[in-house]
Amino acid sequence: MATEPGINMEAKIDARENPFEPYLDALKKVLEDQDPIFMIGIVVSLAVVVITVVFLKYILSRKTVQSAVLLVGLCDSGKTLLFSRLLSGKFKKTQTSITDSSAPYKAKNERGSSWILIDLPGHDSLRPQYVEKFKSAARAMVFVVDSAIFQKEVRDVAEFLYFLLTDSVVSRNVPSLIVACNKQDITMAKSAKLIRQQLEKEMNTLRVTRSAALSAQDGSAGASVHLGKKGKDFEFSQLPMKVEFLECSARGSKGEDGEADIASLEKSLAKL
């Protein structure tokens, strides 16, 4: 009697295997019937497909690897001239940029690393679009400030800097920030230290006003990233990214024919 369930089980198992069996047998037969070369061909093509998929994934992920340094700043702060000086050392007359310019830059360090330097237009209506386009590729940002008229523009400068720092992509990638206080050849130019203090004060106020700003009409609120530490006054050292303030002069103290005083900027760029 005990064997009966066993036989039944076996019978059941056999029955279960049986429906698959003819299919398996048929498949085996078809495969055997085929030319071995054809089989190899199928296997190779499958392998190629798999490799391509893996390769594409690798390449696509490489694109988001930050390989560019952005030159950003307000209109007329000297970004395009700085771009020209860094790349070729020459003085060029410039006009308001309408589009971006990019070129590969060889850093002056032992490794000789080279990355792409991108000059973005600073005009208010073009700024957001271009920052949007290039922010994911940025490994560092050079924020150019016009030190001579800084006092009048401090609120605009701070707003743009706030917009950059609270952007979700930027706060995720954490590119290093170099604030280049340009136009030091003008006598009334403010020093980098003063500019840093003023910006910190301004960003403090902006934290309050920007978070109280109205949400957009389709419901999307502004950036919810809070800069610095809550409860304490804002300082650049509280930011997750590396921030550096330096002075430079794209025009150079000797006018158009002389060299530009961008040694400190080049040094910082070499450290990247």
Next chain:
Amino acid sequence: MLDFFTIFSKGGIVLWCFQGTGVTESFTGPVNALIRSVILQERSGNNSYSHDALSLKYKLDNEFELVFVVGFQKILTLTYVDKFIDDVQLHFRDRYKNELEQKGALALLNSHFAFEDDFKMLLREAEESSKARGPTSMRSFNASLKSQKTVKSMIETKGGDKGKEQGGKKNKNAKKEGKAITTREKAKASTSAQKTEENGNQGLTQEEIIQKKREEFIRKRMGAPVEKPSKSPKPVKEKPKGKEKRVWTLGGSSTKELDYSQSNGNGAHAAGDQGLDAQADPGDLLAVDYESILFKMFLSPKKGAFGGMFGMLKGLVGSKSLSQEDMEPVLDKMRDHLIAKNVAAEIASQLCDSVAKKLEGKVMGTFTTVASTVKGALQDSLVQILQPKRRVDILRDVLEARSQRRPFVITFCGVNGVGKSTNLAKISFWLIENGFTVLIAACDTFRAGAVEQLRTHQRRLNSLHPPQDHGGRPIVQLYEKGYGKDAAGIAMEAIAYARNQAFDVVLVDTAGRMQDNTPLMTALAKLIAVNMPDLVLFVGEALVGNEAVDQLVKFNQALADHSMSDKPRLIDGIVLTKFDTIDDKVGAAISMTYITGQPIVFVGTGQTYNDLRSLNARAVVGALMKA
């Protein structure tokens, strides 16, 4: 005579420049102004721009991303400039093709463009060609064709009879009046009579009249009998002859003359010419060739079918540069689409022209169609228009004003019924939520119930934020002086009161007024000019269509005209109301920002206090471009 000529890349690097002799000022300022007001505001449909005393013309080269700008004094009218820019552009492109084709800015930075000689040569050519078409000297009478014709050939028999008859009659009268009339006067009378009769038919020119007079004078001197009286009995005699058989010039005794298959209508001209001037009338309209038009219409679809198929394939693969004809159908469709989305008609056409200028000559990549390129460019320009050109942060500005111990004054203006009072209440709610004290100035002294409406809002807002929370002082107060008073005076008093009582913000509500009501517009301009508010907001409803253009233009015009100072206070920002009533017909936002160049500061999306938003440019453009 040109002040300057620059060639620079769209990335901002000046490749080559030329400064005219004697010009000391730098051209960077005017060119920057050109870029900011024309190219960036999408007004590039019209390619000239004036800045102070200079007139600037420009041309965009979209294939190599270059801009060519020429500047000259506005008082000069140089006719060769347009063609000159085109020539320079072609020349420059051909010469520096290699450097320009390289991608990346390094080539532009490192190469030196020695374009001086070519430029001077082109300039010389252009100036010479304009001088060559100088005023032509008048031909002498003997050189003209008229002197070769005799007077008799120019007079048609029918009109001539009548004229001579009249002349004859008049001469008889003149004879009766007295022989004192000189022959010249008789001649004059006859010729003037002739003139009046022959007005339609011949139109004798001055020369012919002089000729006639001369002949008559000579005849009279000779003592020959006066022509007119001798001729006048003739027609009288001729009349009883009976009706002459009428001869139609085109009538044709034979059908051969009616066969126009060869001459195509020239036969008629030749016959009619004998009576008229030999020179063809320049104002003559050529006969519309109906058949050829039909023929063309019939042919083109066939061509189009084949061309269309190949064109599609051509368009997908390889680099094709965009031309005006390629973009035409797409732009027309986009224009209609924009107009369907409630963008004002002239704004839509200006936008499409500007996009066409920006894309002309651009080389498309593979697998991009003309439609996608044009749509992308249009989307970019729309986002660019909606982006504010200055910082928009009211709270920050209020804090700044507070630190300077003065109130921040906002004035609301607009036509009737757009929602000024409602949105004023919403904005004051937002401000008190952020801890600012608000004074509402009721400068609408005309509309029934305006002051009471504001008083109700004040009471409600105070109940929402009771004074106990803010140190015993009501956070919103109303400054009103009843009805019928002068609005500018009330505003001035309200601002002084706010300064004394240390209010943070003053919101000035004005009466709604139509833009062509001159006395009311003058009153509004006076209010704004006298009180110098920090922010002048124009309140416009999103439902408005083409009217938006008219409203904004006239409001700005009135504010500019009636202000005493050099820098008049114009509209600084726009409040777009009733945004919840339109689904995706958001075109009014585009019309308003395009016309004024000012940002949309607030968007009203409903009728409760919380329905106040800011503008998200991308979302609006997305809704606009959605099919």
